């Protein structure tokens with residue numbers, strides 16, 4: 001294996017092995033508030049990160065950079081500005097399409113931003129507020 005690849009591979013595995021991605025944290029928060037869900041629901045538009053069709057909701061976890069949250073993590077690369085602008089525009093257009101398609105199916109759509117997952121208590125409180133009335137605790 002070439003040194004560069006080995007380094008890249010090590011970096012990638014380190015990123016994965018932390019186990020604290022925004023998606024992981026969101027899943028933990030959903031479990032903590034007693035909400036049942038399926039992950040990566042392919043049967044729904046955009047394959048939502050988390051969804052419960054019976055209770056009628058979908059949760060989308062968005063990276064602040066790629067999905068242009070507007071918070072301070074939403075940096076813009078200086079080089080190839082046009083390329084990035086086009087890419088971000090595509091992402092945002094896709095997000096809007098997915099949200100509209102989910103809403104058209106009668107689902108409540110909750111977008112969780114990467115930066116929101118840093119504060120676990122606040123994340124749980126928000127999810128409880130957003131999803132709490134969607135059927136309550138499972139029987």
Ligand SMILES: [Zn+2]
Pocket residue numbers: 064069070071072073113114115116
């Ligand atoms: Zn953000």
